[in-house]
Amino acid sequence: MSVPTIKRTVDMQIIAEWVAPRSRVLDLGCGRGVLLDYLKQTKDVFPVGVDLDFDKISACVRRGLIAYQGDMTAFMQAFPAAHFDRVIFSRTLEELSAPGAVIAEALRVGKAVTVGFVNHAYWKNRADIFLRGRKPLNPVYTTEWFESRPTNPVSIADFEHFCASQKIRITRRAHLSGNWKTPCGFAPNLLAGYALYDLTR
């Protein structure tokens, strides 16, 4: 299975289970709208996506989705509290420069917030640092340091700590093993490759 396909399906199925039918969903960093399109098809949601890139917005429009090109925080600030039933960050968190503030705004504008991210503390990433002394390089982290842009990787332990310190309630969590398919029930911060969280205030 190629990595792009995994990226799509891993979130889609679990998030679709969490999303209520016909709810108002905001996908931040929606890309070309693959997830939103899936949620529209399977759950008949009111699909709203935000992204920075013109061509991605154009792809969303072609899919018949609602898409807004611009800054996600400024976008959320234009809406009253609880305007959306659910706000989704699917592999978006790592790209943000102030994720805490953005999540706080998402918790205001959304009744629930779903977050999906790659667990940076997965043992293979640790091994790259610990044994090779090198930046992780694998099908998930595909670029050498010199061809990467700044990202803000997060581990399961980091995220749990963040939620506890901010008094954010975790209502659901799903940890997936290194293949991003089977559930990972033991020592997730070490053994899980991917994590999904459902949050409320």
Place this chain on the structure above:
Amino acid sequence: MNDADDDLLENTRSEPGEVGLVEPRDFIATGSFTFDNGQSIPGFTLRYETYGHLNAARDNAILICHALSGDHHCAGIHSLGDKKTGWWNNLIGPGKAVDTNQFFVLCANVIGGCQGSSGPSSADPRTGQSYGITFPAVTIRDMVRTQKLWLDSLGVKSLYAVIGGSMGGMQVLQWGIEYPSFVKRMLAMATTAREGAQAIAFNEVGRQAIIQDPEWNNGHYPKSGGPRVGLAIARMMAHITYLSDTSMDRKFGRKAVAAHHKPAPATDVSELSMEGVDPVAPATSFNVQFEVESYLRYQGQSFINRFDANSYLYITRALDQFDLASAHGSLETAFAKVEAVTLVVGFTSDWLFPPEQNRAIAISLLRAGKRVSYAELSTDLGHDSFLLESPQLYDLVRGFLN
């Protein structure tokens, strides 16, 4: 979801063709029409063009709305020798983004205009004289309501889409508000739900240039005459607001005109000057020196040959007074009844109707619970960017319509 690396756009496009020869027609409304300000006229004409065919269900019509200085001729040519195509020919045609094989595309000159539709330069049937400034004040809503009468007369049952940039975009929004169930899609580009002070200010300078020209004569002037100097200056100034610093610099820089043509300066200058209506003092040192000057003079000169000064006053007033927020209490309430799916497109270098004002339209529609997308194209061409030949823009429009 970050999936930039997949979902490649399949290339299924056929080679686009041309609309080709077109001819304008007139819709003549014989009943009296009452304007927003309460005044009425005994009847009116709208000059229009159509491309493509209305289908049996009469639901494949796309209305194009033109901007301040535009007209009904938005695609095709009027004669085989015609070098100039309609103003949105790059977007409209067989196989193009607005596909005339699929859609019945229509465009009319607005009421108050001067390209064949009733306006200040038309004759008042009650007096036989031109209306001049006795023509009722025109609003964007008047433009839309008169066009609805025209579409009804053609048997159009609904609009698959209504599309426009700048003032055309204002009409698009008004269409969706005025006739919610009639309009299925709105596509508004480089527009605003209300102009900022700066845009009003520029329009006012244009109006003053016209009004202060003695030839304006309180709006009474013969068809061939009138405030040609004032109108040319208004156009020169307005034209700057449609461009950008970057695009003007790229096109003209500080290139001098005379230097290239030293051997025969006289012929060249007479070609570029405004034939006796040169607004600048004729002294040699104030003749055209820079290319940008000759360009603007040319724009002014060609405008006075096709545009009526009173129409310019009327239409700029309509632009300035358009204010959906104050007309309905708020922009969100203005859009409360809209049923159309909407796409708003802003352009990064547009400083006349800047991206923020386009964004505000999309946000208000969303807050009102409507289906609306917002895209922002990076260009450096200023307000006129919506007329740009951009495959990215074409793909967006095509994707929205299909």
